[in-house]
Amino acid sequence: MSALPRRTFAVISHPDAGKSTLTEALALHAQVIAEAGAVHGKAGRRGTVSDWMEIERARGISISSAALQFGYREHVVNLVDTPGHSDFSEDTYRVLSAVDSAVMLVDAAKGLEPQTLKLFQVCAHRGIPVVTVINKWDRPGLDALELMDQIEKEIGLKPTPLTWPVGISGDFKGVLDRRSGDFIRYTRTAGGATRAPEEHLSPAAAAEAAGPDWAEANESSELLSADGADHDQETFLAGATTPVLFTSALLNFGVAQLLDVLLELAPAPSTTAAVDGTARAVDEDFSAFVFKVQAGMDAAHRDRLAYARVCSGVFERGMVVTHAATGRPFATKYAQAVFGRDRTSVEVAHPGDIIGLVNANALRVGDTIFAGTPVEYPGIASFVPEHFAAARAVDSGRYKQFRRGIEQLDQEGVVQVLRSEFRSDQSPVLAAVGPMQFEVVTSRMESEFRSPIRLERLNYSVARRTTAEDAPALAGLREVEVLQRSDGAHLALFSDRWRADAVARQHPDLLLEALPASGR
Numbered sequence: 118m119s120a121l122p123r124r125t126f127a128v129i130s131h132p133d134a135g136k137s138t139l140t141e142a143l144a145l146h147a148q149v150i151a152e153a154g155a156v157h158g159k160a161g162r163r164g165t166v167s168d169w170m171e172i173e174r175a176r177g178i179s180i181s182s183a184a185l186q187f188g189y190r191e192h193v194v195n196l197v198d199t200p201g202h203s204d205f206s207e208d209t210y211r212v213l214s215a216v217d218s219a220v221m222l223v224d225a226a227k228g229l230e231p232q233t234l235k236l237f238q239v240c241a242h243r244g245i246p247v248v249t250v251i252n253k254w255d256r257p258g259l260d261a262l263e264l265m266d267q268i269e270k271e272i273g274l275k276p277t278p279l280t281w282p283v284g285i286s287g288d289f290k291g292v293l294d295r296r297s298g299d300f301i302r303y304t305r306t307a308g309g310a311t312r313a314p315e316e317h318l319s320p321a322a323a324a325e326a327a328g329p330d331w332a333e334a335n336e337s338s339e340l341l342s343a344d345g346a347d348h349d350q351e352t353f354l355a356g357a358t359t360p361v362l363f364t365s366a367l368l369n370f371g372v373a374q375l376l377d378v379l380l381e382l383a384p385a386p387s388t389t390a391a392v393d394g395t396a397r398a399v400d401e402d403f404s405a406f407v408f409k410v411q412a413g414m415d416a417a418h419r420d421r422l423a424y425a426r427v428c429s430g431v432f433e434r435g436m437v438v439t440h441a442a443t444g445r446p447f448a449t450k451y452a453q454a455v456f457g458r459d460r461t462s463v464e465v466a467h468p469g470d471i472i473g474l475v476n477a478n479a480l481r482v483g484d485t486i487f488a489g490t491p492v493e494y495p496g497i498a499s500f501v502p503e504h505f506a507a508a509r510a511v512d513s514g515r516y517k518q519f520r521r522g523i524e525q526l527d528q529e530g531v532v533q534v535l536r537s538e539f540r541s542d543q544s545p546v547l548a549a550v551g552p553m554q555f556e557v558v559t560s561r562m563e564s565e566f567r568s569p570i571r572l573e574r575l576n577y578s579v580a581r582r583t584t585a586e587d588a589p590a591l592a593g594l595r596e597v598e599v600l601q602r603s604d605g606a607h608l609a610l611f612s613d614r615w616r617a618d619a620v621a622r623q624h625p626d627l628l629l630e631a632l633p634a635s636g637r
């Protein structure tokens with residue numbers, strides 16, 4: 118069966134840059150849904166589909182990841198959602214292992230923000246091509262050339278704008294299409310709830326229609342060309358340059374251009390590297406890897422879902438695949454496409470598509486499943502935790518539920534779980550990248566596993582990897598604790614970097630390795 122070409126990408130941004138709004142606008146444009154506001158949304162907005170936990174509602178952030186699939190101009194587009202809060206950057210990192218490109222959303226008024234920088238680094242590390250979108254141009258903001266400077270100086274990526282705004286921020290008339298030289302004029306619609314009409318005007322007509330603003334956009338564009346800031350496909354794919362677009366997600370301005378650019382320039386799914394150094398082409402036997410495991414989506418579907426990205430071959434629901442880690446067969450009768458609370462059965466999926474496998478208790482983040490010729494993809498390494506807390510069941514009579522819950526959350530990667538004989542299984546240490554992960558654990562342990570927990574924050578902020586042999590010697594030192602992670606790694610915990618460095622200096626014979634931040 119021939120499949121339409123795929124584009125699989127994620128939108129990443131600092132919270133509030135407009136990710137949810139852009140997601141809605143993209144979906145609206147591709148006509149997946151009739152009206153903006155129906156897919157995503159924060160507290161108070163209509164139809165908060167992806168906000169599935171109380172904690173998300175209370176805080177107005179989206180924690181769960183989901184994939185939205187839609188058709189656009191003879192292509193299938195997979196938009197993989199990422200969590201908005203920086204405490205979940207590890208989650209974002211995992212999601213980025215499942216996409217071929219990323220759209221980085223920048224708030225025109227705020228410019229680059231801490232989370233934007235962090236995410237850019239993750240993309241650079243993973244070698245993911247990034248399309249930059251300067252959003253909220255309908256509101257007063259920074260100067261466009263200044264924004265380009267920020268990107269180049271602070272990130273080291275050369276911005277190569279494909280469009281350039283006509284009208285300063287706050288007075289968004291349209292964009293100059295720098296490749297065709299045309300003016301794409303936007304017209305506001307009430308509330309931005311429907312597709313914004315756009316007209317393509319020739320340079321001559323544009324000069325008449327937008328006079329000084331048009332002349333200024335052209336001047337800036339010439340400056341950019343003189344600086345070598347024109348799009349170059351090769352350096353974009355290599356992660357050295359980033360095409361830039363200007364949008365107002367709220368008014369649906371520039372959204373069509375973004376979709377067109379993704380189709381035209383963003384990479385299609387391609388060969389995936391395996392652990393043994395071989396590579397699996399997209400047209401080989403079926404294979405996929407799990408990038409996210411999640412349970413307890415909502416009361417109606419209290420089950421466990423493994424999200425997998427199809428790397429090669431064709432997935433057909435019901436096929437029996439092999440779980441590479443155990444060699445066991447795995448039935449896929451309940452494969453689903455998931456976006457927020459909406460679930461529909463997936464019958465067929467192609468490379469680049471995301472499938473949700475229901476009740477996939479054996480599947481862990483980073484696992485491979487395949488049919489036919491065996492293959493195993495590299496796992497996704499854990500982030501370096503910086504926050505540590507000892508967990509205990511409030512009601513010791515519910516220890517069984519406590520243990521089951523902690524194990525489940527560990528497998529999902531909600532937190533890392535560390536154990537030692539000294540601490541006993543009754544009180545494992547939870548390790549997190551950001552403290553909000555603890556809130557998720559506390560909330561889910563109570564609501565989902567019916568075992569409320571008490572957390573005691575520990576005075577550690579640095580973890581170093583050591584070996585089983587060196588562990589006893591390190592554990593004997595003052596202010597050092599050694600624990601074992603469920604993947605078998607031994608971690609030595611220190612109050613701060615200075616303490617860790619001092620121990621390393623005093624005991625050069627003991628292995629103390631800074632944890633790798635990434636794997637794949």
Ligand code: G4P
Pocket residue numbers: 130131132133134135136137138139159162201252253254255256364365366367368
């Ligand atoms: P996020 O998912 O990245 O966190 O951001 P989200 O889309 O929720 O947008 C954050 C705020 O910015 C929202 O306003 C949203 O309406 C606004 N916004 C997004 N894109 C644009 C844009 O292009 N132009 C303008 N002017 N505003 C934009 P809010 O007041 O926090 O929420 P709401 O009550 O309006 O939904």
